[in-house]
Amino acid sequence: MKVLIVGYYGSDNIGDEVLLAQVVRIVRSISPEARIQAISYRGEETRRLHGIQTVGRNKYFKILKAIRESDLVIGGGGSILQNVTSQRSLVYYLAVFYSGILMRKKVVLLGNGFGPVMGRFSSWLTRTVLSGLDHFVARDPDTVNRLKSLGVNCPVTLGADLAYYGYRPREAGESRRVLINLRPWPESRGLVDAVTGLGRYLLDRGYELFFLSMQEGKDDVVLREVMAGLETEIPFVDNSIGTFIEGQETYFAMVGMRLHALIWAGIKDIPFVSIPYDPKINAYTQMSRQGSGGEVESVTEEGLVEAFETLCRDRDSRRRALVAANETIARESEKNREVLRAVIQE
Numbered sequence: 001m002k003v004l005i006v007g008y009y010g011s012d013n014i015g016d017e018v019l020l021a022q023v024v025r026i027v028r029s030i031s032p033e034a035r036i037q038a039i040s041y042r043g044e045e046t047r048r049l050h051g052i053q054t055v056g057r058n059k060y061f062k063i064l065k066a067i068r069e070s071d072l073v074i075g076g077g078g079s080i081l082q083n084v085t086s087q088r089s090l091v092y093y094l095a096v097f098y099s100g101i102l103m104r105k106k107v108v109l110l111g112n113g114f115g116p117v118m119g120r121f122s123s124w125l126t127r128t129v130l131s132g133l134d135h136f137v138a139r140d141p142d143t144v145n146r147l148k149s150l151g152v153n154c155p156v157t158l159g160a161d162l163a164y165y166g167y168r169p170r171e172a173g174e175s176r177r178v179l180i181n182l183r184p185w186p187e188s189r190g191l192v193d194a195v196t197g198l199g200r201y202l203l204d205r206g207y208e209l210f211f212l213s214m215q216e217g218k219d220d221v222v223l224r225e226v227m228a229g230l231e232t233e234i235p236f237v238d239n240s241i242g243t244f245i246e247g248q249e250t251y252f253a254m255v256g257m258r259l260h261a262l263i264w265a266g267i268k269d270i271p272f273v274s275i276p277y278d279p280k281i282n283a284y285t286q287m288s289r290q291g292s293g294g295e296v297e298s299v300t301e302e303g304l305v306e307a308f309e310t311l312c313r314d315r316d317s318r319r320r321a322l323v324a325a326n327e328t329i330a331r332e333s334e335k336n337r338e339v340l341r342a343v344i345q346e
Contacts, residue, residue: 001034001344003027004066006096007076010040010057012216015163015260017049018244019077022162023110024050026337027074030344037066038076039096049241064099072344073100075109077139077162079259079280081130082115083122090122094129101132108343109136110336111162113280115146127151134343137336140283157339160332161284163263166245167330169323170269173250178202179237179270181212181254181261182222185277185296192222195275196229197301198255198308203230207252211236214258239264253311255293255304259284266290266326271318273307275299287329289321 005023008016020038027034036053040046043054055066067073075081075097083090100107114136117126130136130152137159138144144158180199185191199209211227211234213219220236227234243249244264254265254272259280265272266288274285277296285292293299293307311318 001031001072002070003034003036003072003074004055004070004100005036005038005052005074005076006080006093007038007078008080009038009076010042010046010054014214014239014241014244015258015263016078017241018260019111019162020046020050021241021245022165023074023076024052026110026162026165026340029337030341037070039063039066063096067096067099067105068103070100070105072106072108073097074340075107075112077111079113079278081112081117081126083117083119087122090117090126094125097133098129101129106134106343106346107132108134108340110340111137111139111159111333112143113139114143115150117146117150123150127153130154134346135339137339140280140287142279142283157335158332159335159339160329161263162333162336163244163260164267164326164330164333165336167267167326167333169326170248172269172319175250175252176206177208177210177251179210179212179251179254179256179265180223180226181214181256181258181264182219182226182275183215183258183277184218184222185257188222191275191296191299192225192229194299194301194304195255196226198304199226199230199234201301201305202308203232209234210251212239212254212256212261212264214239214261214264219258219261253308253315255308257281257296262288262290266322269319269323269326271311271315271322273304273311275304288325290318 040054133154135155139161211223256262257275273293276282294303
């Protein structure tokens with residue numbers, strides 16, 4: 001079997017690399033000898049990390065050749081189908097999937113988010129392409145609702161994020177270590193000041209701070225702004241596909257912004273406070289039964305401190321709720337494999 005995996009790979013974003021690793025893992029569990037390719041910005045790095053073949057993201061004729069030679073095209077997770085951040089990106093992914101449909105390949109999206117898609121033409125184009133899919137496994141209920149609202153007419157299954165595939169509960173441990181993750185945000189001075197204030201609060205109370213960067217050249221830059229404000233050295237956590245999926249680290253809590261930073265904590269049963277910047281963050285926070293420190297545009301030091309203090313008071317129950325939610329999410333994530341196997345057998 002020949003498989004082409006489509007996503008935002010090779011961009012130094014560890015969350016996206018975890019998604020690719022999980023799709024490869026699922027494909028190999030069904031067809032160990034499958035020949036797997038992925039579209040990537042940095043092919044050599046992707047080949048080294050995942051042990052698969054690649055095709056350049058902007059090599060359009062080579063992508064069409066890869067689709068023609070494949071039996072199966074997989075959309076490998078993430079929020080690639082939206083035009084809030086980029087219209088060009090939406091059209092790019094729709095073009096790849098539609099090429100697979102026109103060539104009569106099996107086209108399946110696994111663990112994907114969806115939307116928002118703005119504009120009448122973009123909505124029509126998205127509805128037309130997605131209605132030709134063999135299956136869409138949604139990572140959350142909001143995705144299912146958006147697909148239905150748009151009128152997408154393809155089989156849709158509510159699953160969960162691919163990062164949860166293979167989740168197992170961790171042993172509880174004692175720790176005073178707190179993780180912080182941020183991503184760049186337009187006019188982020190208020191965000192940096194609020195998190196710097198929270199950092200001072202935590203250090204004054206004897207917590208150890210650690211920074212978690214999910215995308216090199218972006219998250220680490222804004223976190224270093226916080227470090228400068230704290231006027232003390234804060235270590236960065238070693239972050240890799242292996243530590244994301246299998247790491248056994250013990251932390252008291254996380255305060256995080258990116259979805260897959262929160263999932264990094266979530267699958268390790270670490271209670272967290274989110275700083276939502278997108279509906280997907282609110283959706284995951286609610287699904288995991290955790291708390292928010294306030295929307296990014298209006299976040300304050302006081303709001304973050306209050307949310308952290310609430311987590312401290314309720315930490316044991318918050319962790320139990322997280323473990324229970326994780327077990328449910330993990331069962332839903334298994335649907336990614338079940339659907340893929342069924343489509344292949346068809």
